[in-house]
Amino acid sequence: xxxxxxxxxxxxxxxxxxxxxxxxxxxxxxxxxxxxxxxxxxxxxxxxxxxxxxxxxxxxxxxxxxxxxxxxxxxxxxxxxxxxxxxxxxxxxxxxxxxxxxxxxxxxxxxxxxxxxxxxxxxxxxxxxxxxxxxxxxxxxxxxxxxxxxxxxxxxxxxxxxxxxxxxxxxxxxxxxxxxxxxx
Numbered sequence: 001x002x003x004x005x006x007x008x009x010x011x012x013x014x015x016x017x018x019x020x021x022x023x024x025x026x027x028x029x030x031x032x033x034x035x036x037x038x039x040x041x042x043x044x045x046x047x048x049x050x051x052x053x054x055x056x057x058x059x060x061x062x063x064x065x066x067x068x069x070x071x072x073x074x075x076x077x078x079x080x081x082x083x084x085x086x087x088x089x090x091x092x093x094x095x096x097x098x099x100x101x102x103x104x105x106x107x108x109x110x111x112x113x114x115x116x117x118x119x120x121x122x123x124x125x126x127x128x129x130x131x132x133x134x135x136x137x138x139x140x141x142x143x144x145x146x147x148x149x150x151x152x153x154x155x156x157x158x159x160x161x162x163x164x165x166x167x168x169x170x171x172x173x174x175x176x177x178x179x180x181x182x183x184x
Contacts, residue, residue: 024059026050035076039083046074052088054100065100075116075135076165089115094132096145108147112137117166119177120145131177133163139179159183 026033031049038044044054044065051066052074066072071092078087088095093107094115107113110132117133132140132149138161140149153161160183168177 026053027062028064029053034074037077037079039079042083044077044079044086046077046088048073052077052086067097067101067103069095069103070105076118078118078120080120087118087120089118094118104146106146109149110134110140110147111151116163119166119168129175131166133166133179136161139163
């Protein structure tokens with residue numbers, strides 16, 4: 001029995017170690033993919049130079065959904081609420097769309113436009129806060145999606161002003177934000 005179990009385990013390990021990733025090129029783009037998210041069967045990818053692309057058939061065909069967005073160097077994209085909603089953090093500011101064509105510039109009040117992260121707060125809350133993380137300018141907060149943005153960098157300096165990612169959560173009545181920076 002032990003030999004059979006050992007053989008079965010070895011076969012499982014060998015089979016799973018043979019799994020291969022298959023590249024799925026984004027047609028219409030030669031730029032590196034920097035971010036992605038799914039909404040149902042829709043997959044959106046942000047690229048470093050060719051904007052945002054969408055597929056609904058597992059990458060067989062791609063549609064450019066960059067619309068009138070002011071910058072094609074996308075650091076991060078997020079979606080929410082519907083397959084047409086995108087928050088985009090680009091090297092030239094923050095943008096928002098509800099139709100994949102008309103992007104609103106949401107950079108009002110930012111002193112650093114190389115946006116690495118655009119985080120949406122709890123949209124169901126009347127006190128929703130929005131957060132932008134930048135490349136060297138730190139964190140900015142606003143009660144509105146479009147700003148105006150206020151710096152919120154207490155305790156951050158040096159490499160900690162280079163924001164790579166952010167998230168938030170609620171514990172009863174308290175709201176928390178967590179950021180990942182070059183400084184920790």
